[in-house]
Amino acid sequence: EPEVTQTPSHQVTQMGQEVILRCVPISNHLYFYWYRQILGQKVEFLVSFYNNEISEKSEIFDDQFSVERPDGSNFTLKIRSTKLEDSAMYFCASGTVSNQPQHFGDGTRLSIL
Amino acid sequence: GIQVEQSPPDLILQEGANSTLRCNFSDSVNNLQWFHQNPWGQLINLFYIPSGTKQNGRLSATTVATERYSLLYISSSQTTDSGVYFCAVVSNNNDMRFGAGTRLTVKP
Numbered sequence: 001e002p003e004v005t006q007t008p009s010h011q012v013t014q015m016g017q018e019v020i021l022r023c024v025p026i027s028n029h030l031y032f033y034w035y036r037q038i039l040g041q042k043v044e045f046l047v048s049f050y051n052n053e054i055s056e057k058s059e060i061f062d063d064q065f066s067v068e069r070p071d072g073s074n075f076t077l078k079i080r081s082t083k084l085e086d087s088a089m090y091f092c093a094s095g096t097v098s099n100q101p102q103h104f105g106d107g108t109r110l111s112i113l
Numbered sequence: 114g115i116q117v118e119q120s121p122p123d124l125i126l127q128e129g130a131n132s133t134l135r136c137n138f139s140d141s142v143n144n145l146q147w148f149h150q151n152p153w154g155q156l157i158n159l160f161y162i163p164s165g166t167k168q169n170g171r172l173s174a175t176t177v178a179t180e181r182y183s184l185l186y187i188s189s190s191q192t193t194d195s196g197v198y199f200c201a202v203v204s205n206n207n208d209m210r211f212g213a214g215t216r217l218t219v220k221p
């Protein structure tokens with residue numbers, strides 16, 4: 001069964017550094033998403049992406065964050081200048097249409113030192 | 114935005130027992146999914162169930178969309194069922210909202 005893949009599985013970065021999290025969605029999917037889960041808390045929506053542009057974003061997704069689909073397969077989340085509070089698990093998801101199930105990757109655990 | 118409430122927040126069971134987890138949501142939904150987060154942090158999709166009833170082995174789920182709730186049933190629980198169960202919904206916009214989860218512990 002096709003799956004969403006995320007790399008790396010764990011990223012350790014110094015505060016203030018830029019970080020790029022990578023995702024390869026399922027190949028025929030058109031909708032792409034990023035979510036964040038701070039340790040011990042619930043999963044929070046960050047952004048959705050369709051037709052090469054952001055379709056929805058939450059209040060968490062401020063100017064420090066950006067997303068990109070640089071080629072036909074990758075979907076990336078960039079955090080420009082990381083803060084300690086950016087430490088979390090970041091999940092990528094993809095779906096065929098907006099009201100169909102979203103398929104989640106295994107996540108990237110981001111640790112900011 | 115839409116509110117998602119799950120109950121109970123914590124549940125401790127003896128192996129072999131049955132349980133029911135509940136998810137209430139505050140508005141009509143286009144999508145509802147139940148996930149199991151395992152000890153490694155992976156979100157495992159259990160059901161896509163915006164309405165109706167589905168069964169998969171020892172697990173089943175029912176969503177009553179008109180009354181804005183969904184139930185997840187776990188029968189003959191096993192220690193491997195332990196973890197956090199999340200309900201997540203998509204309303205008219207495109208963002209998925211998660212509940213706070215039910216933490217299930219199954220004791221041998």
